[in-house]
Amino acid sequence: MMTIIIPAQAHEELWQGVDQTRQSNDPDDELDITCKCPQALGEGYSRRVELRQNLVLEIESYQRHDNLIIQGIDRPHPLEFWFMLSGQWMESSLWAVNQTEAGQYGFFGSGTAIKGEDEFSQGRQLLVGVHLEPELLQSFIGNSSGELPKALQHLMREPEQPYHFRSNVMTPMMQYNVQRILHCPYQGIIKRTYLEGKVLELLALLLEQEAEIQMGSRTQKPLKSGTLERIVYARDLLLQQMDNPPSIAELARLVKLNEYALKRGFLQVFGKPLFAYLHDYRLEQARQLLETGEMKVSEVAQKIGFASRNYFAAAFRKKFGINPKEYLMQHKHSF
Known part of the structure; x- marks a missing residue:
């Protein structure tokens, strides 16, 4: 087993090089695009669905032949959350070490991603991720001035501040909604409405748990399988x-x-x-x-x-x- 170390820009160029393999996952939706994974990084695909302006759903399914380390640079970071169904990710920088593994979610606030390394483990990786811009979250839960509730204000930091990150075990309802996204039975406008509903429900579950954690509430043990x-x-x-x-x-x-x-x-x-x-x-x-x-x-x-x-x-x-x-x-x- 090898470890591939690649700068962030080179990693992005690899993905740009497979643009010709892009295909619509849904013939009735030009904003639902699937890209084949670059051969150098493994096998699989990345699916991107732009649900609305500033709200994007991604489903990534890979079989990685080697460990992958992406050397990043300081960059603006949107609000983002993902649910790791299989695989493992770790980010290390001078500021912090963050990680998620199968059965967990990663919740990222807005701010700056500090220069560091993102490491993805060899093997199967399946995750469902969502990217949203801060102004969209403000429109959902902010007051008339766009200010978030006190328990959630740490999710939106100034551009020069490192972003907030939390990893935790997926709750049963999170697992349920992620599975509904992966097995969406619809196409076209009905599909987009269905997926957006599930994404926003996941966001609500995350925000509820984040607020509880900030206020010191105890989390419950996950339910048994089945x-x-x-x-x-x-x-x-x-x-x-x-x-x-x-x-x-x-x-x-x-x-x-x-x-x-x-x-x-x-x-x-x-x-x-x-x-x-x-x-x-x-x-x-x-x-x-x-x-x-x-x-x-x-x-x-x-x-x-x-x-x-x-x-x-x-x-x-x-x-x-x-x-x-x-x-x-x-x-x-x-x-």
């Missing part, structure tokens, strides 16, 4: 039968988990207990049904599984700050 799929299946069953949902005992039996594992796992994956999640989902469905103006309040309550119209009205008012009848009339007048 449990995530059962938890997601339980959620799907719950929503499919929201007008007459199964009991926790019945749901646990259907997904082949004990009740404790189901309740604990559901809270970990979705951030809420099962029936609190169902309650919020029902009310959101009710809001959407009322917006159509095609159903009475009593019909909406019955459709989403509320036996009592009064209880439904109280729950709706508590969540949205308005009675369902008033909400319905507002939207009827807008047609």
